[in-house]
Amino acid sequence: MNSGPEDLAASPHRAMFKCHRVCKSYPTRNGTLPVLENVTFHVYEQEFVCVVGPSGCGKTTLLKMIAGLLKPTSGTLEFSGPLPDGRPRAALVFQDHGLFPWMTVIENVAFGLEMQGVEKPERLDRSRAFVDKVGLTPFAGSYPHELSVGMRQRVGIARSFVTGSPVLLMDEPLSSVDAQTRRLVQGEILRLWRDHRKSVIYVTHDIEEAVVLGDRLLVMSGRPSRIREEIPIRFGRPRDPSVNGGKEMGAIIRHVWEILEDEVRKTLWIPK
Amino acid sequence: MKKVSGLAFLTMEKWLPAILSVAALLSWEIQSRAGWVSPLFFPAPSTIALAFLQLLYNGKLLSHVWPTLSRIFLGLAIGGVPALLLGLSMGWSQRVRGIVDPFVAAIHPMPKISLLPLIMIFFGIGEASKVVVVALAAFFPMLINTMAGVRQISPIYYEVAENYGASLLHLFTRVVLPGSLPMMMSGIRLALNMAFVITIATELVAAKEGLGAMVWFAWQTLRIEELYVSLGVTALLGIGFNSVLQWLGKRLIPWQMERVL
Numbered sequence: 322m323n324s325g326p327e328d329l330a331a332s333p334h335r336a337m338f339k340c341h342r343v344c345k346s347y348p349t350r351n352g353t354l355p356v357l358e359n360v361t362f363h364v365y366e367q368e369f370v371c372v373v374g375p376s377g378c379g380k381t382t383l384l385k386m387i388a389g390l391l392k393p394t395s396g397t398l399e400f401s402g403p404l405p406d407g408r409p410r411a412a413l414v415f416q417d418h419g420l421f422p423w424m425t426v427i428e429n430v431a432f433g434l435e436m437q438g439v440e441k442p443e444r445l446d447r448s449r450a451f452v453d454k455v456g457l458t459p460f461a462g463s464y465p466h467e468l469s470v471g472m473r474q475r476v477g478i479a480r481s482f483v484t485g486s487p488v489l490l491m492d493e494p495l496s497s498v499d500a501q502t503r504r505l506v507q508g509e510i511l512r513l514w515r516d517h518r519k520s521v522i523y524v525t526h527d528i529e530e531a532v533v534l535g536d537r538l539l540v541m542s543g544r545p546s547r548i549r550e551e552i553p554i555r556f557g558r559p560r561d562p563s564v565n566g567g568k569e570m571g572a573i574i575r576h577v578w579e580i581l582e583d584e585v586r587k588t589l590w591i592p593k
Numbered sequence: 594m595k596k597v598s599g600l601a602f603l604t605m606e607k608w609l610p611a612i613l614s615v616a617a618l619l620s621w622e623i624q625s626r627a628g629w630v631s632p633l634f635f636p637a638p639s640t641i642a643l644a645f646l647q648l649l650y651n652g653k654l655l656s657h658v659w660p661t662l663s664r665i666f667l668g669l670a671i672g673g674v675p676a677l678l679l680g681l682s683m684g685w686s687q688r689v690r691g692i693v694d695p696f697v698a699a700i701h702p703m704p705k706i707s708l709l710p711l712i713m714i715f716f717g718i719g720e721a722s723k724v725v726v727v728a729l730a731a732f733f734p735m736l737i738n739t740m741a742g743v744r745q746i747s748p749i750y751y752e753v754a755e756n757y758g759a760s761l762l763h764l765f766t767r768v769v770l771p772g773s774l775p776m777m778m779s780g781i782r783l784a785l786n787m788a789f790v791i792t793i794a795t796e797l798v799a800a801k802e803g804l805g806a807m808v809w810f811a812w813q814t815l816r817i818e819e820l821y822v823s824l825g826v827t828a829l830l831g832i833g834f835n836s837v838l839q840w841l842g843k844r845l846i847p848w849q850m851e852r853v854l
Contacts (some may be wrong), residue, residue, distance in 0.1 A: 388756050409758050419753045423771035423848050432767075433757040464848040484757065 336363040336401055337520040338387070338411075338488055343396030345382055346545075355545035356382050360396070362539055362548060364488070364520050369511075371531035372524045373577060374541030375585045380524040381416070383546075384490045387522065388413040400488070408437060411488040411522075412481035416496060418473045420465040426476050427452060427461040433484035451479040454516075455509060471502035475509065482513055489514075491523045495530070507534060511558060528577045532570055533560045540577055543584040550580060636818045644818035645825070657807040658826065664720075664792045664803065665785070668727025673784050676735035677777070683736070684743020684773065697736065705730040706794045713799070723795045730791040731784040738780025742773030775849050778842045785834055793827060804830075 345357040356379035364370050374380055385391040387398055388411050400410045412433065420429045427448055434444035452461050455475040457468075465473050474494050481489050491510075495503045511534065514521055525531050531538050538552040552573060560570065586593060618638045624630050625637035632640075648654040683690045709726050716722035750768050759767065796805025804827050811819035842849075 385752075390752050390755060409756055411756075413753075413756045415749060415753065417749070419749045421750060421753070421768070421771070423774070423846075424767075432753075435767075436754070436757045436759050436763055466848065 335366055337366050337368070338364040338401070338522075339397075339399045340383075340387070341397045341399065343383075343386065343393045343398060345379065345386065345391070345394050357393075358545040358547050360546065360548055362551070364522060366487075366520060367518045369514060369521045369523065369534060369536045370539060371535030371537070372522065372539045372541060373526065373528055373531045373581065374546060375543045375581060375588045376526055377588060378541050378543050378546040378584075380541065380546075381492055384413060384492050384522065384524055387411050387488070388490055408485050409433065410486060411490050412484045412486040414474075414477050414481045414489065414491040414494045416492045416494065418465070418470075418477040418494075420473055420476055420480075422465050425462050425464055426457060426468070429465070429476055430480045430483055432480060433486075437484070448479075448483055451483045452476075454482075454513060455479045471498045471506060474498060475506060478506075478510060478513070482517060482519070486519075488520045488522070491521060493525055494523075496526070503530070508559065510534070528574050528581070531577070532573055538573075538577065540580050543588045549584075552577065633815075634817060636821065641818050641821045641825070645822045648819065648822055654822070654826065657802055657804050657823070658830075660800070660802040661792055661796065661804045661830075664723055664727055664795070665788045667724045668792065669731045669785060669788045671724065672728030672731035672788070673735045673781065676732045676780075676784070677739050680736045680739025680780075681743060681769070681773070683740040685769065690740070697733070701733045701737070705791055709795060709799065718799070723792070723800065726795055727788045727791050731788040734783035734787055735777075735780045738776050738783065739773060742776025742780070743769055745776065746772035775846050778838070778846060782835070782838050785838065786831075789831060789834065 340360055340362050343357060343360045344355070346353040346355040348354075360383065362370075372380055372383070382391060386393050388409075390413075421432070424432065427445065430452055431444045431448040434447060439447070449458070449461065452458055455478065457472060457475060457479070460468060460472065465476070468476070474497075478491075478494065481491075494510075495506055498506065507530065510521075523531070523534055525534075532554060535554055538550075538554060539548050540550045540552065541547070542549045554573065556570065585591075621635065622637045622639060625632050625635050625640075636644075645654070679689075679693065683693055705726055708729065709722065712725050712729075713722045716725055746768065750772060751764070754764050754768050792803070793805040793808075796803035797809050800806040804823050807823040808820060808827070811817070811823060
C-alpha cells in the first residue's frame, strides 16, 4: 500500500485488487497506439471506486484487463487472497448489457453459476433471489428483447452479483438509460453493493453519477491515459447534489470538470 | 406477434383472396364446360378434382409421392448434416474457412442439376445418383448459412462467457449453437427448397416414379388432368414444408418472436 495516498493507507480494509504501472498499447498500421500509461491504483475491500475520463480514454480497456479478457502490455494486475473456487475474480457488467438473447432472464442471471458447475435447482434458487432483489420476478421467464433497456441492465447487474465474485466491474452500465431510470437503478446498485459487501469499479463519463456513487474517484486523462487525480468522497449516502451537501458536492463536480475539460477539449479538438 | 381481435377474420385482406380464388375457379369451370376454352388443355376444376380422387384411390398418386419425399429427405440428410458440421467449423476457425472457401466458391454457383450426367457415370443410373445430386444441392445453402450464423455472433457474447469462466464445450453449447440457430434454420429452409426443386428436376429427366416423372408422363400421354393434379400436389407439398418449418422455427427459436407490443 506504499503507493496509495495517506488517508487510504489508513483504511480499515485491505486491498482487494492492485493495479501496478499498467500500460496497454494496440498495434496499428502506423505503429503502436498507446492507450494506457503507467496506471497504478488499489481497490480496497467493500470499496466503491468510480473511474471518470474523456470518452475513448481506455476505461473499457482497463476493465477488460481486470476482467482477464485482455492482457496488459506491461505492468501487473493482482488480486489479493486465494482464488475463489471457480468463481470469476471479477465479474463484468457490460455497457450494452451483454445478455444472451437466447436465454430467459433467469437463465441469463444463472449463467455464471452454470459455468461454475452449480447444480440446476440450486443455481435457479440463488438466481431467483437476485432477480427478486432487482424487482424483476414477474419477468424471470421473459427473453431480453421483451424488456426495456433499464430492465435489461438490471438483469446484467443481477447476473454479476449472483456469481459471488468479490470484485464487480461496471462499464458505463447506465449510459443508455434515461435520467429518471438512472437515478432509481443507481439506488438499486448501491443497495446491492451494501448488502453484499463487494468491491466495485464503476466506469462512467458522467461526473455527477461518479460523485453520487463512489467512495473514491479516479480521474483519467485522455489518451494515453494516466490517472490525473484520486478524489476521496466522504459524504454519507444517499447523496443528492441538489439537496444535501449540495455545495461541497458541487465543488467536487466543478473540480473534476476543471481537470476533464482540458482533456476533453484535446480529444475533441475544441480550442479554448 | 400482432394481437388479433375476435372479429379480425372479417377483415378484407382475409376474405378477399378466398372470394377471388372461388370466383376464378368458378369462371374456369364455366368457360371449360361451355367450350370457350379448350377442355383438352384447360379441363374443368371438377374434372381435375375427380382425377385427383381417382389417382388417390387407386394408389397411383402415392406411388409417385413417396419416391419424391424419400429422395428429398435422404438428400437433405446426406447433404445437410455434413454441411452443418463443416459450416460450424468454418464459422469457428479462420483456418478451416481459408482452406475450404475456394472449393465452395468453385462448386457453389454451379446449377447442381447439370452435374447429374457426370454423377450418373460414377453412381449408375439408379436411385443413388439422384439422391447424390439432391444432397449436393442441399449441401451449399446449409453450409453457407451455418457458417454465416456462427460468424455473425457478436464478440460481446464470447467475452461474457469467457468472463464467467466458460469452458470450450460451454462456449459451443451455450453461445455458438444457440447464437447461430436462427441462421441455421433459414439454411434448412433454403436447403429443403433446393432439395425439392432438384428432386423434381431430376425426376423430370431421369426417373420412372416421382412427382416430376408423373408431370412428364402426363404431358407425353396428353392426360392433362393428371398434369394438373401432379402440379397441384407439388405445390401443396411445397406449402406444407414451409409451414412445418415455420412452426418448428417458432418452437426452437422463441427469442426471435416479434416483440409483444
